[in-house]
Amino acid sequence: MAMLRDGRLAAAFDHASTSYDLMTSASPGYAAHLRRSARRLGLPGRGAGLTVLDLGCGTGTSTRALLRAAPLATVIGVDASAGMLARARAKTWPESVSFVHAPVEDMAEVDARGPYDAVFAAYLLRNVADPDAVLRAVHRLLRPGGRLSVHEYSLRGRPSDRLVWKAVVNGFVRPWARFHGDAELYRHLYRSVLEFDSAGDFADRLRRAGFARVRCLPQPGWQTGVTHTFVAERP
Numbered sequence: 001m002a003m004l005r006d007g008r009l010a011a012a013f014d015h016a017s018t019s020y021d022l023m024t025s026a027s028p029g030y031a032a033h034l035r036r037s038a039r040r041l042g043l044p045g046r047g048a049g050l051t052v053l054d055l056g057c058g059t060g061t062s063t064r065a066l067l068r069a070a071p072l073a074t075v076i077g078v079d080a081s082a083g084m085l086a087r088a089r090a091k092t093w094p095e096s097v098s099f100v101h102a103p104v105e106d107m108a109e110v111d112a113r114g115p116y117d118a119v120f121a122a123y124l125l126r127n128v129a130d131p132d133a134v135l136r137a138v139h140r141l142l143r144p145g146g147r148l149s150v151h152e153y154s155l156r157g158r159p160s161d162r163l164v165w166k167a168v169v170n171g172f173v174r175p176w177a178r179f180h181g182d183a184e185l186y187r188h189l190y191r192s193v194l195e196f197d198s199a200g201d202f203a204d205r206l207r208r209a210g211f212a213r214v215r216c217l218p219q220p221g222w223q224t225g226v227t228h229t230f231v232a233e234r235p
């Protein structure tokens with residue numbers, strides 16, 4: 001099966017959007033791990049006076065994590081899926097939160113609101129056709145000294161990490177996907193995790209895009225070795 005990209009991937013997320021929050025809420029630690037990655041941005045003053053971009057915000061769980069970490073920040077969520085954004089917009093938000101429907105490869109409206117103090121990208125980079133181009137765009141959007149936190153799967157470490165991921169997918173994700181008619185999307189997501197960079201390779205990718213002070217930090221629990229926070233800074 002070919003990987004889903006661009007419009008096909010957005011359409012698949014549109015279809016899955018009605019059940020997506022229910023699925024992720026059944027994953028132990030899903031929201032807590034996003035909050036941990038948001039805190040790792042280390043935004044000062046509870047985010048007062050700062051503008052933060054949430055790339056690939058989906059239904060807004062990552063946006064909520066950012067608000068927990070920086071409740072006084074202005075947060076702009078961006079996603080290519082109209083269905084996922086509709087679910088996000090239907091939730092209750094402070095006036096400091098807004099959403100933009102756009103693919104990360106073409107963010108003219110987002111660009112016009114920059115530069116940004118920080119960018120959060122959760123479960124995004126492995127799903128774009130050209131992650132290097134997206135990272136270069138993020139680098140451009142950040143002000144000097146601006147911070148990036150990438151919350152992402154990276155399995156090319158211990159063989160046991162891949163076994164954990166396969167067990168989770170086969171035991172829960174695939175049955176869920178078949179029941180809800182989203183098998184194509186979740187086959188794509190399964191493969192995208194297996195084929196994505198190792199933690200070291202992704203850290204190198206960040207450095208090639210111009211980022212400095214790159215660090216890879218683990219998540220706790222069953223996601224140790226499976227999901228990581230990559231933090232970096234624009235010099």
